[in-house]
Amino acid sequence: MLLFSIEIIIMVLAIVLGLRTAGALGCGIFAIVAQLVMIFGFGLPPGSAPVTAVLIILSIGIAGGTLQATGGIDYLVHLASKVIERFPKSIIFIAPMIVFLFVFGIGTANIALSLEPIIAKTALKARIKPKKPLTASVLTANIALLCSPAASATAYMISEFAGLGITMGQYLSIVLPTALISMVILSVFITLVGQTKMDERQAQTMLQKIVEDESTKTYSTRVKIGVLSFIVAVGCILTFGIFPELGPSFKIDGEIVKLQMTDLVQLFMYMSAMVNLLLIKIQPNEILNSHITQAAIGALFAVLGPGWLGATIFSAPSNRDIMETQIGGLVEQAPWLLILFVGLVSMVVISQSATASIMVPIVITLGIPPTFFLAIVQTLNVNFVIPAQPTILFAVDVDETRSTKTTSFLLPGFFLIATTVCVGLTIKTILGL
Numbered sequence: 001m002l003l004f005s006i007e008i009i010i011m012v013l014a015i016v017l018g019l020r021t022a023g024a025l026g027c028g029i030f031a032i033v034a035q036l037v038m039i040f041g042f043g044l045p046p047g048s049a050p051v052t053a054v055l056i057i058l059s060i061g062i063a064g065g066t067l068q069a070t071g072g073i074d075y076l077v078h079l080a081s082k083v084i085e086r087f088p089k090s091i092i093f094i095a096p097m098i099v100f101l102f103v104f105g106i107g108t109a110n111i112a113l114s115l116e117p118i119i120a121k122t123a124l125k126a127r128i129k130p131k132k133p134l135t136a137s138v139l140t141a142n143i144a145l146l147c148s149p150a151a152s153a154t155a156y157m158i159s160e161f162a163g164l165g166i167t168m169g170q171y172l173s174i175v176l177p178t179a180l181i182s183m184v185i186l187s188v189f190i191t192l193v194g195q196t197k198m199d200e201r202q203a204q205t206m207l208q209k210i211v212e213d214e215s216t217k218t219y220s221t222r223v224k225i226g227v228l229s230f231i232v233a234v235g236c237i238l239t240f241g242i243f244p245e246l247g248p249s250f251k252i253d254g255e256i257v258k259l260q261m262t263d264l265v266q267l268f269m270y271m272s273a274m275v276n277l278l279l280i281k282i283q284p285n286e287i288l289n290s291h292i293t294q295a296a297i298g299a300l301f302a303v304l305g306p307g308w309l310g311a312t313i314f315s316a317p318s319n320r321d322i323m324e325t326q327i328g329g330l331v332e333q334a335p336w337l338l339i340l341f342v343g344l345v346s347m348v349v350i351s352q353s354a355t356a357s358i359m360v361p362i363v364i365t366l367g368i369p370p371t372f373f374l375a376i377v378q379t380l381n382v383n384f385v386i387p388a389q390p391t392i393l394f395a396v397d398v399d400e401t402r403s404t405k406t407t408s409f410l411l412p413g414f415f416l417i418a419t420t421v422c423v424g425l426t427i428k429t430i431l432g433l
Helices: 002-041 051-069 072-086 088-106 111-125 131-145 152-164 168-192 200-209 221-242 261-279 284-288 291-315 317-333 336-349 352-366 370-375 377-381 390-398 406-431
Strands: 249-252 255-258
Touching: 002 291, 002 317, 002 336, 002 352, 051 072, 051 152, 051 221, 051 261, 051 284, 051 291, 072 088, 072 111, 072 221, 088 111, 088 131, 088 168, 088 221, 111 131, 111 390, 131 168, 131 377, 131 390, 131 406, 152 168, 152 261, 152 291, 152 352, 152 370, 168 221, 168 370, 168 377, 168 406, 221 261, 284 291, 291 317, 291 352, 317 336, 317 352, 336 352, 336 377, 352 370, 352 377, 370 377, 370 406, 377 406, 390 406
Parallel strands: none
Antiparallel strands: 249 255
């Protein structure tokens, strides 16, 4: 048990130090170096690297990066701004819904960065404290991310749980309604707690500081078709994920074999990238330098390093025995311990992908029903305690009233996580999963 504890401590230290040194990329590199320590120092046999998850993340990054490089993301943000500005009085509800839709479709929470200035400005015009819709939108972006079939953390979990019989349809049947219901409850909570309306004079003063952008940028039909191709690709992934019987099947050695969901994700993502490349000529480095591709490369390493290291530690025969006989029995008697453990790890690690790559091997090793983990999966989003997320820091900057602080996300954040756990477990029970 002592050696096992030391191995886990080394793992956590490597991940945290890597994150602090070079973000997600450093997280992966430091974790892989810790793998050397486990193999040569502790004599553990190397586990299986999450290659499939890495390939999925790479395809998502290339497709999303291509869409961004061709101007598709700008067009989507333009459409979102029109909707947000059309319903200023309901911005505490409308802004999170728009953010949820965008994060769900595109697979990155950083899309909220483009919408935060619009949200803050619209709130001021409606004489509503910008802190409220900004807080709701940033927290919603996080929970929406774990619902998106185009998100790295989601792709990793679905690929790992596929071996336990969990399909994308089952995953979404728990995670998606949980997130949607919790989002609405969060907006109600933020509306009711604290003063919502701003002082008229203060709002007028703040509005005078804002320079209106009168430019009317136009978007070509090709850009719009490229956006449509990405949406169709995500729609196809959802369709075949929820209804796998619609997908192609093959007869191999007398057995009927279905095309794996992990392969379908890659195929449709690359199809979207190809359509965008055919429609709009861009340089390859524009794709590789895009924020979405860069984030995907970081997420790729954040999954590869900790996932490989975790598989090595938790799949080792001696450690597996300890987890099954000692830790497994404890968690079985008190499942809430897993909720606390996941929350604490995500609070330190911050990255959903990295936290998932640590926790999923543990869940599988302990024999915890994957549906239970999916019901509490939003505990991967206790990443607002340490204010390191770009969406949080930018929300503080764009609020001209200076009422949004890094601590503004704590109370609503913990309320949201508690709500998702309660709603998720209820939905799991209702579905009988």
